[in-house]
Amino acid sequence: MARQMFGFIALLCLYAVTQGLPSRHIQTKHHEPNKDQPQFKEKYFTQILDHFNFNSMGNGTYDQRYLITDQYWKRGYGPIFFYTGNEGDIWEFALNSGFITELAADQKALVIFAEHRYYGKSLPFGQDSFSIPEVGLLTVEQALADFAVMITALKPQLGASECPVIVFGGSYGGMLSVYMRLRYPNIVAGALAASAPILSTAGMGDSRQFFQDVTHDFESYAPECRDAVRGAFQKLQDLSEVEDYSRIQAAFSLCKPPSSQKDIHQLNGLLRNAFTLMAMLDYPYSTHFMGNMPANPVKVGCDIMLSGADLLQALRDTAGIVYNSTGILKCFDLYSLYVECADPTGCGLGFNSLAWDYQACTEIELCFESNNVTDMFPPMPFTEAHREQYCSKRWGVIPRPGWLKTQFWGSALSSASNIIFSNGDLDPWANGGVRKSLSSSLVAINISEGAHHLDLRSSNDADPLSVITARKTEADTISQWVKMERRRSK
Amino acid sequence: MARQMFGFIALLCLYAVTQGLPSRHIQTKHHEPNKDQPQFKEKYFTQILDHFNFNSMGNGTYDQRYLITDQYWKRGYGPIFFYTGNEGDIWEFALNSGFITELAADQKALVIFAEHRYYGKSLPFGQDSFSIPEVGLLTVEQALADFAVMITALKPQLGASECPVIVFGGSYGGMLSVYMRLRYPNIVAGALAASAPILSTAGMGDSRQFFQDVTHDFESYAPECRDAVRGAFQKLQDLSEVEDYSRIQAAFSLCKPPSSQKDIHQLNGLLRNAFTLMAMLDYPYSTHFMGNMPANPVKVGCDIMLSGADLLQALRDTAGIVYNSTGILKCFDLYSLYVECADPTGCGLGFNSLAWDYQACTEIELCFESNNVTDMFPPMPFTEAHREQYCSKRWGVIPRPGWLKTQFWGSALSSASNIIFSNGDLDPWANGGVRKSLSSSLVAINISEGAHHLDLRSSNDADPLSVITARKTEADTISQWVKMERRRSK
Numbered sequence: 007m008a009r010q011m012f013g014f015i016a017l018l019c020l021y022a023v024t025q026g027l028p029s030r031h032i033q034t035k036h037h038e039p040n041k042d043q044p045q046f047k048e049k050y051f052t053q054i055l056d057h058f059n060f061n062s063m064g065n066g067t068y069d070q071r072y073l074i075t076d077q078y079w080k081r082g083y084g085p086i087f088f089y090t091g092n093e094g095d096i097w098e099f100a101l102n103s104g105f106i107t108e109l110a111a112d113q114k115a116l117v118i119f120a121e122h123r124y125y126g127k128s129l130p131f132g133q134d135s136f137s138i139p140e141v142g143l144l145t146v147e148q149a150l151a152d153f154a155v156m157i158t159a160l161k162p163q164l165g166a167s168e169c170p171v172i173v174f175g176g177s178y179g180g181m182l183s184v185y186m187r188l189r190y191p192n193i194v195a196g197a198l199a200a201s202a203p204i205l206s207t208a209g210m211g212d213s214r215q216f217f218q219d220v221t222h223d224f225e226s227y228a229p230e231c232r233d234a235v236r237g238a239f240q241k242l243q244d245l246s247e248v249e250d251y252s253r254i255q256a257a258f259s260l261c262k263p264p265s266s267q268k269d270i271h272q273l274n275g276l277l278r279n280a281f282t283l284m285a286m287l288d289y290p291y292s293t294h295f296m297g298n299m300p301a302n303p304v305k306v307g308c309d310i311m312l313s314g315a316d317l318l319q320a321l322r323d324t325a326g327i328v329y330n331s332t333g334i335l336k337c338f339d340l341y342s343l344y345v346e347c348a349d350p351t352g353c354g355l356g357f358n359s360l361a362w363d364y365q366a367c368t369e370i371e372l373c374f375e376s377n378n379v380t381d382m383f384p385p386m387p388f389t390e391a392h393r394e395q396y397c398s399k400r401w402g403v404i405p406r407p408g409w410l411k412t413q414f415w416g417s418a419l420s421s422a423s424n425i426i427f428s429n430g431d432l433d434p435w436a437n438g439g440v441r442k443s444l445s446s447s448l449v450a451i452n453i454s455e456g457a458h459h460l461d462l463r464s465s466n467d468a469d470p471l472s473v474i475t476a477r478k479t480e481a482d483t484i485s486q487w488v489k490m491e492r493r494r495s496k
Numbered sequence: 497m498a499r500q501m502f503g504f505i506a507l508l509c510l511y512a513v514t515q516g517l518p519s520r521h522i523q524t525k526h527h528e529p530n531k532d533q534p535q536f537k538e539k540y541f542t543q544i545l546d547h548f549n550f551n552s553m554g555n556g557t558y559d560q561r562y563l564i565t566d567q568y569w570k571r572g573y574g575p576i577f578f579y580t581g582n583e584g585d586i587w588e589f590a591l592n593s594g595f596i597t598e599l600a601a602d603q604k605a606l607v608i609f610a611e612h613r614y615y616g617k618s619l620p621f622g623q624d625s626f627s628i629p630e631v632g633l634l635t636v637e638q639a640l641a642d643f644a645v646m647i648t649a650l651k652p653q654l655g656a657s658e659c660p661v662i663v664f665g666g667s668y669g670g671m672l673s674v675y676m677r678l679r680y681p682n683i684v685a686g687a688l689a690a691s692a693p694i695l696s697t698a699g700m701g702d703s704r705q706f707f708q709d710v711t712h713d714f715e716s717y718a719p720e721c722r723d724a725v726r727g728a729f730q731k732l733q734d735l736s737e738v739e740d741y742s743r744i745q746a747a748f749s750l751c752k753p754p755s756s757q758k759d760i761h762q763l764n765g766l767l768r769n770a771f772t773l774m775a776m777l778d779y780p781y782s783t784h785f786m787g788n789m790p791a792n793p794v795k796v797g798c799d800i801m802l803s804g805a806d807l808l809q810a811l812r813d814t815a816g817i818v819y820n821s822t823g824i825l826k827c828f829d830l831y832s833l834y835v836e837c838a839d840p841t842g843c844g845l846g847f848n849s850l851a852w853d854y855q856a857c858t859e860i861e862l863c864f865e866s867n868n869v870t871d872m873f874p875p876m877p878f879t880e881a882h883r884e885q886y887c888s889k890r891w892g893v894i895p896r897p898g899w900l901k902t903q904f905w906g907s908a909l910s911s912a913s914n915i916i917f918s919n920g921d922l923d924p925w926a927n928g929g930v931r932k933s934l935s936s937s938l939v940a941i942n943i944s945e946g947a948h949h950l951d952l953r954s955s956n957d958a959d960p961l962s963v964i965t966a967r968k969t970e971a972d973t974i975s976q977w978v979k980m981e982r983r984r985s986k
Contacts, residue, residue: 058548060858060893061632142551147637151903158902189679192901192908368550403550411682412648413641417985418682423911495907 044107044117046073046100051159053123055130056143057151068130070152071121073100076164078107084114085488086161086171088194090153090186092179093362096121096128099179102295104464106174109481113488116166120156122149122182124361136360138402144361146369146410149182154190170195170491172484176459177201177435178370180427185414188422196424196487198480199439200459204419204427206438208410209371213388216351216374217278217381219434223285223304224382231308235281236382238311238321239274243384246270257318261337269340271386276344278376278383279352280325281307288432288457290468296354298331301468304432348397350374350388351434367397369410420444424487426480430456430473449483451476534597534607536563536590541649543613545620546633547641558620560642561611563590566654568597574604575978576651576661578684580643580676582669583852586611586618589669592785594954596664599971603978606656610646612639612672614851626850628892634851636859636900639672644680660685660981662974666949667691667925668860670917675904678912686914686977688970689929690949694909694917696928698900699861703878706841706864707768707871709924713775713794714872721798725771726872728801728811729764733874736760747808751827759830761876766834768866768873769842770815771797778922778947780958786844788821791958794922838887840864840878841924857887859900913937914977916970920946920963939973941966 053070056062073096078084087110089099100119110117121128124144129135135144153173161167173194175183180202187197205211225232245254246267254273255263264270284303287293291301300306307324315323322338329335329343347353348366351374366372373390376383390407397403415422419440428451429436435458443450453461455470461477538561545556563586568574577600579589590609600607611618614634619625625634643663651657663684665673670692677687695701715722735744736757744763745753754760774793777783781791790796797814805813812828819825819833837843838856841864856862863880866873880897887893905912909930918941919926925948933940943951945960951967 054896056549057899058635058637059546059552059629059632060635060896061629061891062549062552139549139551142549145548145550147548154902158898190902190905191911192906401551406544406550408648409547412644412680415680416682420984421681421913494910 044075046075051156070128073119075117078110079116080114082165086169087115087117088173089119090173090175090182091120091122094358095126103462105462125358170488173197176462195491198426200428200462203435203438207370211438213373213375214380215437216434217376220285221381227308231311232382234311238317239384258322259337261339272340274384277325280328283328285434286458291466367401423447428461430460432457534565536565541646560618563609565607568600569606570604572655576659577605577607578663579609580663580665580669580672581610581612584848585616593952595952615848660978663687666952685981688916690918690952693925693928697860701928703863703865704870705927706924707866710775711871717798721801722872724801728807729874748812749827751829762830764874767815770818773818775924776948781956857891910934918951920950922947
């Protein structure tokens with residue numbers, strides 16, 4: 007199973023994988039119509055630049071991208087299924103959320119995927135979007151207001167004034183869909199929030215939970231796998247303590263030998279991140295969502311770890327599943343394959359990763375740690391103090407812990423209605439979300455064999471029963487919401 | 497009843513009255529402790545300057561004023577009664593909302609009156625607060641976030657972490673208390689919104705309603721009163737058509753003769769505004785809330801109108817109830833007694849009026865007209881086009897009609913809970929608010945003999961039965977909310 011590395015570092019951008027919350031990633035694809043795929047049209051909406059300050063930019067606007075298809079729609083009557091775009095190119099989500107279009111075909115819905123400001127092609131200030139102060143208009147509240155204003159404006163234009171709107175989202179997109187229902191029940195009749203870590207990102211979780219749950223996935227496959235991973239990291243630590251950098255370079259096929267503890271820290275981060283991605287994307291078939299991933303990557307990784315090869319090389323080859331899926335790389339470049347940022351689960355690479363880093367420095371709180379006690383990784387603390395230090399230096403901002411909890415209902419979520427919180431038991435984000443129903447209309451669906459928002463993906467022959475059942479419940483619930491909304495607005 | 501005018505124009509500032517939504521006004525008073533009054537302490541809270549942009553002002557802060565008294569509080573247990581300050585000096589509201597402290601004494605509550613940013617002494621940029629772009633941080637959303645952040649921070653400091661919070665507000669303050677319950681159910685267990693024109697200010701009403709209802713108050717006292725007022729305005733119109741400006745000056749005791757249609761328009765606005773204030777403040781006892789007002793000012797005004805004197809002089813003397821309550825003015829100065837702005841019901845004078853003008857130019861939509869058909873006033877249209885023209889010139893902003901409706905639940909208010917919408921039938925703002933209960937926990941209370949948020953005022957021997965009954969229902973409901981919240985948060 008070991009992968010050879012060859013090819014050119016210059017090609018890296020083609021194979022750069024993204025990390026952490028899904029798809030802060032970004033290779034632009036050529037989207038040719040395909041009769042098996044929905045026929046999205048790509049459009050732009052003239053959007054308010056600053057919803058919360060009438061004087062900041064002289065009432066400016068920017069072009070917000072969205073994808074739309076009416077091929078399934080019962081015109082003027084069927085509901086609107088609206089994806090609240092998250093941290094990436096909107097095409098990535100449209101092409102990896104086939105359940106929404108399958109459901110649209112069933113329920114005769116109009117489908118819209120709206121891109122989140124500062125991601126993909128929805129850059130309010132073009133190439134200057136990540137300068138200071140231009141980046142300051144990147145907030146959750148602005149993104150939600152974008153969606154609210156867009157829906158309000160598009161409905162009459164599309165002849166859809168009477169059509170109930172259901173929002174969908176995965177991961178951070180799922181958080182946004184929850185927030186849309188909380189904030190705009192006048193606009194949104196219900197929300198399917200798939201794998202939305204709505205509690206842990208608001209500082210309402212245990213900082214050890216995430217990497218503990220990544221570990222748990224590997225340990226569930228085989229306790230020996232967990233032990234092998236821990237052993238490999240220990241070996242790396244031993245070598246770094248005696249500064250045997252050339253041995254480390256050789257074992258990990260690094261393009262340059264490490265030369266400091268900083269480089270070792272970077273290597274540890276890069277390796278840990280590979281396990282994060284395999285756990286998140288542990289789908290039963292191969293995917294090309296956040297990079298290329300084989301079917302059942304946790305199994306594939308553990309099989310490598312337990313293949314009897316040298317532990318360090320096994321660790322390298324397991325990481326290769328993520329960083330070198332095509333086997334094209336001859337060596338690993340520590341600082342271009344992985345970039346440390348304010349999100350310990352990774353920000354990915356490129357423009358979108360800048361935007362996510364900024365969000366993790368402001369509203370989204372992701373102070374997750376590994377500690378080698380509750381998880382199999384080296385101790386890598388990331389406290390509020392680390393975060394503040396990094397963010398003030400990088401972006402000139404001081405995070406305000408607790409803001410998201412203040413702003414989005416914190417412990418009073420139970421007074422909302424019409425939200426499905428779906429989570430997959432394999433997903434390390436799951437336990438940062440809502441796992442128990444909060445009321446009869448705030449329903450938690452737990453998918454025992456599901457990874458990160460598997461339920462949003464197209465049906466597949468390899469789908470486990472648990473996701474098939476979950477999708478059925480989701481479809482029925484959404485259909486009920488649409489009926490309720492028609493009655494309410496009569 | 498006719499009042500003589502004498503004294504000095506220079507003293508005007510002392511007697512300037514405010515107009516429109518309550519108390520955008522502002523003579524600073526000397527607040528001496530009085531054993532009949534609650535013993536408020538005046539404090540300042542270090543508040544985030546821009547909740548919605550982490551980079552706009554480098555994470556700055558400003559000092560937000562609040563008043564607090566724990567004299568009634570069952571320490572650590574009793575609820576917090578929090579007044580969401582509106583467009584004026586917070587002392588004005590504290591001194592004119594005695595029901596809240598009476599209720600606090602009954603229910604052992606801690607009482608806080610928080611000042612709205614950009615009013616009173618809560619000026620984020622001091623004397624520069626109304627420059628562009630500094631004024632841009634004056635929005636409803638920022639004000640709500642101020643309250644949310646203040647409550648969240650003060651609770652643990654005060655040893656009140658477990659104490660349910662009930663918000664109170666009158667008029668625009670009542671709108672804010674509704675919004676607090678919609679937006680922050682995690683922070684606020686219920687809201688008493690007194691005379692909150694939550695629909696008409698969001699563009700969801702009839703533009704003729706307001707002045708029609710002002711007219712109705714006078715007509716209810718005596719149809720002849722309405723006819724006399726209409727006749728007086730007609731006489732003024734006739735004189736202005738023949739440009740008999742000296743006669744107009746004499747009849748209205750103007751300091752300078754009018755010399756143009758613009759002056760006549762200003763005079764009409766000033767006069768109409770006097771009727772607005774008498775209708776809003778038609779309390780059964782004399783008040784000093786928005787200027788000095790006699791008991792039953794509508795009756796007083798109509799008695800003057802029907803006294804048999806010359807109609808123009810009668811109109812002048814009726815306006816004198818408002819503009820010259822002490823009789824100190826020798827003549828009326830058209831442009832200092834009344835300033836036209838983006839709120840046709842008046843913005844008042846001074847710094848607070850600047851802030852309200854800005855709000856009426858941005859989020860608060862007040863396109864009310866008089867037309868002499870559905871009301872007794874001269875036709876004075878104020879359309880969205882007028883508003884946009886004025887606001888872009890005055891403040892460099894373009895209003896976004898519909899924003900408040902998008903942002904604050906518009907037609908889906910019925911999915912909220914724990915709000916009392918109280919309104920007085922005498923109040924021209926009433927029919928811009930919620931007049932029918934929307935659910936068992938969204939209760940409309942209509943006070944048949946009440947003017948603008950009479951229910952928030954201290955008990956008075958002259959109180960009509962309808963307000964006594966209303967306050968009793970409010971007290972019982974609030975006590976229930978507090979109990980519910982204790983159960984919920986257990």
